[in-house]
Amino acid sequence: MKPHLLLLTAALAALSTPALTQAPMSRPQPLAPVNDIPAARDIPFTGTMTLAIDATDLRRGIYRVRQTVPVQGNVAQAGGRMTMLYPEWLPGNHAPRGPIASIAGLTITANGQPIRWSRNRGYVYGFDFTVPAGTREVVLDYQHLSPTTPAQGRVTMTPDMLNLQWEKMSLYPAGIYVRNVPVAASVTYPVGWTAATSLDVDTVPSAAGAANVGAANTVRYKRVSYEELVDSPVFAGRHFRKWELTPHVNLNVVADRPEDLAATPAIIDAHRRLAVQAEKNFGSRHYDEYEFLVALTDQLGGIGLEHLKSSENSHPRGYFTDWAKGSAGRDLLPHEMTHSWDGKYRRPADLFTADYRQPTIGSLLWVYEGQTQFWGLVLSARSGIMPVKDVRDAIARVAAYQSIIPGRQWRPLQDTTFDPVLSARAPKPFTSYQRSEDYYNEGALIWLDADARLRELTRGRRGMDDFARRFFGVNPGDMGINTYTFEDVVATLNALAPYDWTTFLRTRLDGTGPAPLDGITRGGYRLAYTDTPSDWFTSREADAEVVDLTFNIGATLDKEGVVNSVLWEGPLFDQGVTVGTKILAVDGRRYSAADLRAAIAAAKTRRQPIRLMTQKGDLYRTVDLAYYDGMRYPTLERVGGGSSSLDRLLSAK
Structure with a gap:
């Protein structure tokens, strides 16, 4: 069509179309819920x-x-x-x-x-x-x-x-x-x-x-x-074995294979001591019989779940047969048994509901889970489920991680008690910045601090053991639910040692800033780093199937070299490396965990960037990583001489 005819047609169309009137915007009201x-x-x-x-x-x-x-x-x-x-x-x-x-x-x-x-x-x-x-x-x-x-x-x-x-x-x-x-x-x-x-x-x-x-x-x-x-x-299974640990506590184990049930007397004795030490610690029991339900399996889904008279626990098949290879993860049974007192019998008032339709509120999860995490480590040491040094190394990693995560600069610990609802343990791109269920491990650090503070205030006469008996050990034989509030926690602490416990707790729960490491320093140790992994750190890598480079280049990798966590503002983060990136080569050679560790160590003296070939999706690129601080593994270093309050806390009763 010629240009002048096109203009004429458009003009005629405009004359024949009525002008649109602006109608009021529809604004419906929702139906009542x-x-x-x-x-x-x-x-x-x-x-x-x-x-x-x-x-x-x-x-x-x-x-x-x-x-x-x-x-x-x-x-x-x-x-x-x-x-x-x-x-x-x-x-x-x-x-x-x-x-x-x-x-x-x-x-x-x-x-x-x-x-x-x-x-x-x-x-x-x-x-x-x-x-x-x-x-x-x-x-x-x-x-x-x-x-x-x-x-x-x-x-x-x-x-x-x-x-x-x-x-x-x-x-x-x-x-x-x-x-x-x-x-x-x-x-x-x-x-x-x-x-x-x-x-x-x-x-x-x-x-x-x-x-x-x-x-x-x-x-x-x-x-x-x-x-x-x-x-x-x-728990039920084809291959089953039961050990009576005490007249009130049984260890029931199902396994993928019958040979997985081959526990030595020494291993069973450690579990027996766990039952004894737990009952000593809390001073009473709220069960007639307690059943450890344990699955040694590569097939059943993993679990660690608490109940008043039992607990559901799973470990890899080698829990018994590979006992000598390391203790990482062995605090599971101590943790879950602790819940019989902390969480199941004594329960936060806002976690108790009349049925399973009413939402629960986790404002006191730093007690329910945090203090349970604390006692899980303590009872692991006291029973011999874990060597005492391994427990200190586990505390060291918790302290080191909480010290370096930037998420604590904006998100207080109290807010992480919403994480089960917010995240449901789904994977996150930057957990160190977003934070997760930190009320477990940071909560344990707070209770470690409370123990050291109680011992200091009472010249060693009282500690968290006394709190356990006064708070959780009440009403022996009561197998119901006994609820509590924040004020009840503070009142029990004050009964042990008068102090401004409300401020002590609320500043650690509601504030942002440095990690609460006073329990370590008051306990006679300090957080330090070494270039050699501890036995516990190595066993943790094996148990979690990761290469843990969190404290040097700021990442963990799976056994194939795929990044599964990145420290916010860490060395790899600064190079644009994210979760899901695969490291293909290290300094021109095909990736291996050993070569990457060696390159990190060598760069400390060589002072030349580590060259990584990476893949993310269909994008390949070279990363020159200018990191020169070498391998760093957290440890607790003793300060001073003699017996420390942390040593006494971890000693069998």
């Missing part, structure tokens, strides 16, 4: 729920569940709505992590007739249905599907063992405290397997100890509350 699930009340529950689980489908990892639920009150007589809930806020997780998507195949019947259910519109963990008049109980059938690969979640069933967690494969009635709902549970295990749990057995093929399933492979457990059931998981 749906919140029609009754709040939990502290009222009795009529009858007993039953929960029957078939855990024999090992090839597919399927738990088949049948649950009967008595219908309550007027609904039983006249009919009406019922709501069953799946646990969302899981104890010990400090976050809403209930795997609701793992429940499949749900059907509900009453008097043999199917009942249609619907998911609650305001709460996806709720299932609503209407029962006809005169219904005494409803029957729920469904499956809980274990992840079959780690990419789907934590694997809980393998051909040789399983970890049955009741809260993952059960529902509970809305509107009532979970501690008031009685449950009679049973499990059908694979033939020939042995199961261990803190639950008392009602019907068992073998009268001794754990259920030796044999041919009669259904085990019925005595009735407990739903709250206690959730707190009483099961």
Whole structure:
């Protein structure tokens, strides 16, 4: 079209099109939130729920569940709505992590007739249905599907063992405290397997100890509350061994292979001393029997989870057989047993809820987890689970890491107690800057400082041992939950040694700045660095399957040379290296961890940059790393002579 015709056409079009009027912007109002699930009340529950689980489908990892639920009150007589809930806020997780998507195949019947259910519109963990008049109980059938690969979640069933967690494969009635709902549970295990749990057995093929399933492979457990059931998981397996550590504490171990169960008497003695030292430390117990549930496995998903009368623990297959190769990670059982007192019996008031729908608040996780981390290390040393020097080396790494992370300049420790909800332990690009669940390790440093301060204030007469007995060791034999507040913590410290403990704690929790290392210096040591790794540091690298260069070039790498953490503003960070970068070559030679360490050490005297060939995606580039401080490994260096307060803290009682 010619230019003048194009202009004419446009003009005619403009004349024929009516002018658009500016309409008011639409501004709808949202619908009111749906919140029609009754709040939990502290009222009795009529009858007993039953929960029957078939855990024999090992090839597919399927738990088949049948649950009967008595219908309550007027609904039983006249009919009406019922709501069953799946646990969302899981104890010990400090976050809403209930795997609701793992429940499949749900059907509900009453008097043999199917009942249609619907998911609650305001709460996806709720299932609503209407029962006809005169219904005494409803029957729920469904499956809980274990992840079959780690990419789907934590694997809980393998051909040789399983970890049955009741809260993952059960529902509970809305509107009532979970501690008031009685449950009679049973499990059908694979033939020939042995199961261990803190639950008392009602019907068992073998009268001794754990259920030796044999041919009669259904085990019925005595009735407990739903709250206690959730707190009483099961480990079961083909290859099993049990050791009685004390009259009140048992070590139950399942393994991928029978040879993995070959523990020497010395190893078992260390675990026996752990049980003895823990009870001495806290001065009482809140269990009739305590069951360590331990999996030695490369197949079952890893775990460390606390309960009042038991704990779920996993270690690599060589936990017993490679004992002499190093102690890193061995503070797990001491940590989890400590939780029987710290976290399960004495529980922060804002972490206690009436059911598993109400959110928990972790404002005191620096006690719940931080002091537990502290006692886990102390009891590791006192029992011999870890050599005392290894415990000091573990403290040194914690102190060194907390000293160098720039995240502490903007984010106070108190704020990290939200991390279970914010991050759910998902990988982060710059953990050292974003921070993570630092209330564990930095919390331990605060309690180390508190111990040294108590000893100083009382001229050595009192320390954290006294706090443990006064705070956690109260009411011997009480197997309920005893809640506390920040003010209760301060009051107990003041009863031991008058001091401004509120300021002591709040400045460390709410402030930003240097790491709290006073417990180390008051304890007779100082943080130092050496160019040679300790035995513990080497074993930690092996246990975590990393090359830990955090304190020199500012990164950790996996065994293939792929970077899996980068220190914010560290040497590699300054060169633009991020998580996921692969180091292909070091000074012109194919990457190996040994060559990289050697190059870092040599650069200290050579004073020439380390040349790295890196790959990130399809981008290859050369990095000249001008780092000249050599290899640096944290250690605690003794200051002064004689016995220090830290030495006394770590000594067996």
